[in-house]
Amino acid sequence: MDHERVIRDVTVRLPMASTAVEACQWTVTALARYTPATVSVLLSVHDRLRCVAATGSWQVFSTVSPGEGIVGRVYRSNRGAAVADVTVDPDYLPVRPDVTAELCVPVRDPAGRPIGVLDLQWTGGTELDRWRETAERLADRLGARIVALGGTPPESRSEKLLRHAAALTAATDQWQLLTEAIGAARDVSGLSAAVLVLAGRDGPRVSGPTDAPGELESRVRAELTEAGPAALGRMIARAHRHGSGYTLGESGHRPTGEYEPLSQAGVRTLMAVPVGAPDTGGVLLVADERLLRPDPTTVNLMELLAGQAWTCLDRLRTLARLREQASSDPLTGLRHTGPFGQRIAAATPGRTALLAIDVDGFKDVNDTYGHQAGDRLLVELARALEGALRQGDELYRIGGDEFVAVIEVSRPDEAVRIAERLTEAARGIGRTISVGVALAQPGEAPDRALTRADQALYAVKRQGRDGVRLAAA
Structure with a gap:
């Protein structure tokens, strides 16, 4: 095997990549020409290693925890690993039943910090030491190109929603759940404020954490609280009667009567999403003081979030009721x-x-x-x-x-x-x-x-x- 040729082939292609994902895909494709190994590149996105490029395999893990598997071990330690017999390595994550050896090296930025890993898995004997040197040189070139293109790809909105959905499911009490739901609404929507209005024994009220992260959310909470249960009930009724609604971020248009308190708080962009059932649920209000144009996909994501939050909240309430009775x-x-x-x-x-x-x-x-x-x-x-x-x-x-x-x-x-x-x-x-x-x-x-x-x-x-x-x- 001419390893210098392998390095040249990948090095020539990297400057032509216009995105980090493309750079990873070209690296994997070029390597696949010279070795039968299963090749993959995983990059750090939020708190997970996400597979952004790989050759064909029965299974490629979509995301891996930084502390899981050989790939997680390499990323966490910022040191490569050559495992001649994966059956004796407790960290090995199986992707093919016939894999015998795995080579994994960190992909680093120019400062030497890990931003991902390059992983190769073989089904037979191979020159691990020689391939390790080649993989490390390629990983360094790939890391430099990724940084030059702006760094690792950002977490997509759907990935954010999945992450928050897992956190909602893991919530152990209502306060933790409501805090997570409101934070998720801000994060996934990209808007600055989110408030949950839920039905209660004494009528609808603003629910969840009171330590709002921004001025707009604080003003919204104050205006809604001052508006009182009757006004909040009208908001809930409107959302459940007509479904989700949102502004188009255009000036010169007055809100309907139900949303006047929000306008008075400085809201210029709003998504209103029904939560749960009309008599026991409420409405999720996601807002911003900028004039924006939420797209239907964002509204759909808020509807999914609201549905997941309500399912988890209903479960926690049921469990609390079961414990009491x-x-x-x-x-x-x-x-x-x-x-x-x-x-x-x-x-x-x-x-x-x-x-x-x-x-x-x-x-x-x-x-x-x-x-x-x-x-x-x-x-x-x-x-x-x-x-x-x-x-x-x-x-x-x-x-x-x-x-x-x-x-x-x-x-x-x-x-x-x-x-x-x-x-x-x-x-x-x-x-x-x-x-x-x-x-x-x-x-x-x-x-x-x-x-x-x-x-x-x-x-x-x-x-x-x-x-x-x-x-x-």
Whole structure:
């Protein structure tokens, strides 16, 4: 192999690249002519290593944590690694079943700081030392060209949304969730202010953190608070009646009456997105004092964000309600050997399964036949579910039509089979239920196991109800 020729081939092409991504793609393409290795370039974007160019492979990881895999290890240490046998390296991330060796070197800026990695993986023996020298020289040239073109590519709006969606899902309380949702709205939209107005016991109110990062958001919060629940209710009603709306950033046009408080706060550009249901949800207001023209794609991203935030908020509220109501149930007489929270706190990792159960269409029964009929249904269902459980299994009613079974199993599929038996028991009395199953994991907080079971239950609901789903570990 003429390694000098490899370097010349890549070096000649790099100046013709007009973007950082193009420079990476040309480097990968040129290298692929000289080696059968799987070649990829990952660049640091926000807090992840993102693959921006790669040769064909069964799997190329889209993003990798800076601390994960050989590529993450190289980036974090700013030192190359030549691994002759990947099977003995605990950090190896498999992309092909036949890979035997991996070579990874940092891509640095001219000051020597890592901005990414160049990675090669072989399926047979190769001259790792010789290729390492070549890869390091190419990585230095690539890094210099990337910096000359303006640096690593910025995080796209869709990538931002995915990152924030993960943070929303991981939120453990409502305050953390609302803080993340408002910050995400600013970040993804590019506007300077975001406010959530949500329904409450005493009427709609501005929700979330009060430490606004800018003057506009502070003024918006103050004007909306002064406007009062009735005015906020009109904003919510408008958003839910007509759907999302936005300004076109043109001067000389007065806002509709509902949005006068925002205009008084100095807002010139606004996106108003409905959140949740009209009676229990609210509206997400994303604003700026500049005259801008939000495009429909940005509005769509805000709608996705609002939907994710509401799903997570509803889940947290449900979990809070379940915790409050878990200690007793005078209606069904379900057995309680102790508070529900204490029971799941004593869960055995890998053996204790939580089966989150929700009655499908229960609200329709109450609305059509009255609450007495709903109560009779719950009692009948409780007896049917108890009859389907094994001796020693425990059933709790932890909400209006929400139950949780706590069972001990030896394998996940055993828990799924029991959950399926519960769905059959419900069908036997003419009803259907949705069941989410989660096994307690080592070191996992009990609430987290219940959260995963609850998430699996909602997945069943979205797929048509009347079924069982096992939560991911």
